[in-house]
Amino acid sequence: MFWLILCVVVVDVLLASFEVTVPNKHLLAIRGRPAVLGCEFTPDPDLSNLVVTWQRQEDARVVHSFYYQQDQLDRQSLKYHNRTSLYVSELHKGNASLRIAAVRPKDAGWYMCIVSNTKGTGRALMQVTYGALYSEPRLSIHVNSSALKVQFETEGFPKPEVIWLGEHDQNLSYHLEIHGQTEDGLYFIKSICEAQKPVINITFTLKNHLLNQNLQRPVVLSYDEDTTDHMIIVLAVLSVVCILLVIVIIWLAVQKQNKQRSSL
Ligand SMILES: *[C@@H]1O[C@H](CO)[C@@H](O)[C@H](O)[C@H]1NC(C)=O
Ligand SMILES: *[C@@H]1O[C@H](CO)[C@@H](O)[C@H](O)[C@H]1NC(C)=O
Ligand SMILES: *[C@@H]1O[C@H](CO)[C@@H](O)[C@H](O)[C@H]1NC(C)=O
Ligand SMILES: *[C@@H]1O[C@H](CO)[C@@H](O)[C@H](O)[C@H]1NC(C)=O
Ligand SMILES: *[C@@H]1O[C@H](CO)[C@@H](O)[C@H](O)[C@H]1NC(C)=O
Numbered sequence: 001m002f003w004l005i006l007c008v009v010v011v012d013v014l015l016a017s018f019e020v021t022v023p024n025k026h027l028l029a030i031r032g033r034p035a036v037l038g039c040e041f042t043p044d045p046d047l048s049n050l051v052v053t054w055q056r057q058e059d060a061r062v063v064h065s066f067y068y069q070q071d072q073l074d075r076q077s078l079k080y081h082n083r084t085s086l087y088v089s090e091l092h093k094g095n096a097s098l099r100i101a102a103v104r105p106k107d108a109g110w111y112m113c114i115v116s117n118t119k120g121t122g123r124a125l126m127q128v129t130y131g132a133l134y135s136e137p138r139l140s141i142h143v144n145s146s147a148l149k150v151q152f153e154t155e156g157f158p159k160p161e162v163i164w165l166g167e168h169d170q171n172l173s174y175h176l177e178i179h180g181q182t183e184d185g186l187y188f189i190k191s192i193c194e195a196q197k198p199v200i201n202i203t204f205t206l207k208n209h210l211l212n213q214n215l216q217r218p219v220v221l222s223y224d225e226d227t228t229d230h231m232i233i234v235l236a237v238l239s240v241v242c243i244l245l246v247i248v249i250i251w252l253a254v255q256k257q258n259k260q261r262s263s264l
Contacts, residue, residue, distance in 0.1 A: 020040070039124060052065065063080050096113055105181075137215060139152055148200060
């Protein structure tokens, strides 16, 4: 009886002594950049029995696997082809971290790190969130005789907060269009603010809270008075030409009448 209990305790201790942990349960991965999914396990210098498998929790898709002391990628999901690697030289230290190159939107989700070696088997779960920095906003300005519209366009992920501020930091009303995710998983943002002439001093602000991105793009426009001066000169010249025309027409008419009278 004593030996049985001792045996159970020893087995328990052995099992408890093997652990797989993830240092970050949540990882923020940024579009186009590499992401390192950390995973640690109780090391065993003998790698011959080591099996490391990274898989997606949602559908058990294989992200990366390693056994017989090398990468085994036959069953790897095509979505991860050529993009994953382990730090092989770190495995004997108990580091089974996975590197994913050039993060894509569909990389977001739950990942399971499963490790077994002579000391035991274990697993740990972590979540990867995806974000994309908004691109440099493209400015365009539309003018008509009474109003002026300032427009910015940009792409990123997730949905941003948009604010337009006036000269005295007051909130301005604006139009905002958010077009659904494109195939590369980005939101297309178009925002228009209508401004009053003649002096425009407004600031477009876009915040991607997930990535702490804060873009501020001021637009300052003033109307050169020269344009008005030119208009006045053009109008004056036109008026003079008109008056001269009218005089010539009247003079011709009078001449004609005189001719008719003298011919009678
Ligand atoms: C992976 O890389 C190999 C060699 O570098 C290349 O031939 C293959 O087309 C790549 N596959 C994908 C899906 O990019
Ligand atoms: C594992 O190794 C990689 C590469 O050296 C390193 O960046 C990472 O921090 C290590 N992870 C852990 C959990 O030690
Ligand atoms: C100028 O644009 C504003 C805003 O789009 C519109 O309400 C207005 O009718 C336009 N005026 C003219 C003369 O086209
Ligand atoms: C525009 O307004 C800001 C304050 O919101 C001010 O600091 C800046 O000098 C103004 N620019 C011009 C050209 O008036
Ligand atoms: C402008 O709007 C933002 C959010 O919509 C708000 O946080 C801010 O306090 C407002 N500022 C002013 C001056 O009303």
